[in-house]
Amino acid sequence: QKEVEQDPGPLSVPEGAIVSLNCTYSNSAFQYFMWYRQYSRKGPELLMYTYSSGNKEDGRFTAQVDKSSKYISLFIRDSQPSDSATYLCAMSAHQAGTALIFGKGTTLSVSS
Amino acid sequence: DGGITQSPKYLFRKEGQNVTLSCEQNLNHDAMYWYRQDPGQGLRLIYYSQIVNDFQKGDIAEGYSVSREKKESFPLTVTSAQKNPTAFYLCASSIVGGLGYTFGSGTRLTVV
Numbered sequence: 001q002k003e004v005e006q007d008p009g010p011l012s013v014p015e016g017a018i019v020s021l022n023c024t025y026s027n028s029a030f031q032y033f034m035w036y037r038q039y040s041r042k043g044p045e046l047l048m049y050t051y052s053s054g055n056k057e058d059g060r061f062t063a064q065v066d067k068s069s070k071y072i073s074l075f076i077r078d079s080q081p082s083d084s085a086t087y088l089c090a091m092s093a094h095q096a097g098t099a100l101i102f103g104k105g106t107t108l109s110v111s112s
Numbered sequence: 113d114g115g116i117t118q119s120p121k122y123l124f125r126k127e128g129q130n131v132t133l134s135c136e137q138n139l140n141h142d143a144m145y146w147y148r149q150d151p152g153q154g155l156r157l158i159y160y161s162q163i164v165n166d167f168q169k170g171d172i173a174e175g176y177s178v179s180r181e182k183k184e185s186f187p188l189t190v191t192s193a194q195k196n197p198t199a200f201y202l203c204a205s206s207i208v209g210g211l212g213y214t215f216g217s218g219t220r221l222t223v224v
Contacts, residue, residue, distance in 0.1 A: 043215030104154035
């Protein structure tokens with residue numbers, strides 16, 4: 001079993017839809033969780049950062065962490081064509097001394 | 113502007129040749145990382161460095177080498193021992209203890 005599992009999609013939605021992106025993980029020591037957005041042929045950019053369980057909201061984006069289920073989600077409200085990208089979840093057990101473990105990424109396409 | 117610069121953007125090499133990918137940052141970050149991205153594979157860690165003159169192997173270090181002689185620079189050499197070097201290579205940096213990576217825009221290496 002891989003440490004981080006992420007459905008690669010692709011996921012296609014109409015403009016204005018609510019999008020749910022998810023990752024599951026096996027390492028119960030993970031406590032730092034991130035979502036990155038990557039446009040085609042570009043480097044990923046940090047979108048959301050969450051520590052431990054709970055929700056975090058930033059504009060149209062909401063990140064949720066359920067450590068009991070080892071499950072994290074990213075919700076995008078009122079999706080826009082500019083949201084079309086690959087979304088990567090990433091996580092770590094420690095803040096220092098180790099590198100991030102990434103999911104494979106989910107490719108999202110929002111049509112106008 | 114602060115950021116990470118990877119060069120070149122595209123690189124073509126003949127099989128059996130060593131090639132060095134450049135990564136320079138002016139963010140004053142202590143930690144730097146190299147990831148490889150293949151379709152359907154997500155980001156896989158090659159090497160990372162938390163301090164000058166020190167670095168650690170990641171999950172797929174075989175066939176790669178790095179150096180960290182300056183804080184700003186973390187070049188990656190893809191050697192002829194790497195069996196399948198064609199990929200998209202991403203360099204990232206962070207403060208030590210920080211997990212919000214800043215990524216470069218990547219180098220696409222094609223070996224023919």
